[in-house]
Amino acid sequence: MSASPRTPIAITMGDPAGVGPEIVVRLACAPRAGDTPLLVIGDIKRLRGVADQLGLALTLFPIRHPDELGDRGLTPGQLAVLPAGEPLPPDLPWGRVDARAGAAAYAYVNRAIDLAFEGSISAIVTAPLNKAAMAAAGITYPGHTEILADRAGTQDFGMMLANDELRVMLVSIHLSLRQAIEAVTPARELRAIRLAARACHAYGIAEPRIAVAGLNPHAGEGGLFGDEDKAIIAPAIARARAEGIDASGPWPSDTVFMNARRGHFDAVVAQYHDQGLIPVKYLGVENGVNITVGLPFVRTSVDHGTAFDIAGTGRADPSSLFYALKQAEAMVRSGTEYRACGCNPAHG
Template sequence: MAGDVRIAVTCGEPAGIGAEVALKALAQGASGADAVLVGPAEVWAAAGTVAGVDPGRWPCHPVEMPAEPDWGWGRPTLRSAQVAVRAVEAAVDLARAGRVDAVVTAPLTKEGLRAAGRPYPGHTELLQALCGGEALMMLAGPRLRVVLVTTHLPLCRVPPAVTRTAVLRAVRGAHQGLRRDLGIPAPRIGVAALNPHAGEGGVLGEEEGREIAPAVEQARAEGIGAEGPVPADVLFHRAAAGAFDVVVAMYHDQGLGPLKLLHFDEAVNVTLGLPIVRTSPDHGTAFDIAGTGRASPTSFRAALRTAAEIARRRRG
């Protein structure tokens, strides 16, 4: 299968572990796809020294360096943030032009996005701005998949954002994404409650009756196999046991806490709803171990494999 799919791999934040784990994962060849390294050759060369992998094994699509490098391992700067963002934008351009079949992004930071003049709280929102579509974050492991209604919001801002429209959008997006990208013809979707005990009939919160339940009812009327709102402490147990193909969680840590408990090293971030295929490892820049050679490529390897599988499935 080698050569049937081509993946653009971004360098991520140069001061972090992204390029290192990307090279390690590529060297292990798990995806059966060809790769294009996106980012300055200097960044890939530095990562290759740490990873013990020659980046010259893959073609490089360079991005402009903003100036002489002024960062070091674990020490990001404005210039390194600009490199990370430009690599994402270049990879998206390659995918939209049909020159690659998928994009796998190495981690960058939200602070870096803001410093580089991109006012987005994360990769997902940046990708939606670049590509259009209805971007939706799904984190997936072997036993549990999670789609988020809200993503990078302070907890105090979550309840007002859990609206009927937002929940229905997430349920529809999960249904469509699992059908198109994962090949699940009739996804079973468990929808989490926001409050303890699903609000206990309004005693512990009203969002379940006012917003979440009506969204689930509308989804079911559209033929979507959704159930909820289910108390989160019950729902994730049932989902991990195989009762659901995906959980729709109301906020970031509600969904990612259980997911990372099960799949800390092997989960993949899949962006549903985009016109391009995009995945990433489910971890950050890990500045504390950057440059040490200790970073594990397990999640990046899974991200490459998942991107190749989705690209092949979309191609039909």
């Protein structure tokens, strides 16, 4: 599963009814700093239709395997497309939940994972999928992260959201708030702290400072507003420190992100999905990237959803996809591996 910087990066098209096809086309037609060969796993007719609608000159090359690219990097206005799953119907509507689109998006991701396992691609960059569309197709995964982790056969994984100002690791990901509170356990806390430190090392930070956000208001105020912070989170921080990780907290969540932006911490461990994503996305989804830590390959993603409200209108902003690709290229160049203990590529 090791790959060189000249091994192609695969971009999955995401839900075909969302903005994924448009942001992929816009990226393919724009100049970029990196020279890593690219390919898109998706539907060539959908991409062609978007390019025509936008009036963009885009030459699409159908391929069956990344080896067909050789060592060439396609120039702006050229894009290799590798199909997966069933061809999309020509009448697939934009901006609507559709089981056919959900099944296609799932097929694109699985094909990318297969290629990553065999070493034919150096990283996976994902455009957004739609959870309701996947559910309509009978696919029960709540998101990309869980698909990737299940296929990799690892429980030691996490989602980090990052931009130029913040790095945030989540203790739990796609759970209801009630379930997220129940997921605050010593083991999950320690895992998130370790993964946050590992991700910081990938960014070249030798001795990362990890801040852990509290679960309750004022981090529990000594037990006045709940005892999870004192009874569960604090002991996990102490365990991490005993392992040599510079972890601290739990800090009140209403100030810890601000202090991280000011340079006091290198990453923040957030206790649940919205606690961590709101501050990152408030700073702008166009410069955000979603990184799955703990996989045996590099995976980054845009920091936004399928945006059904603007899908098919030509108004999608590809900035987050550019940033996700930039981060993936940097990780590939550094030789970083997000390899988790017990990871079994044959799983799934």
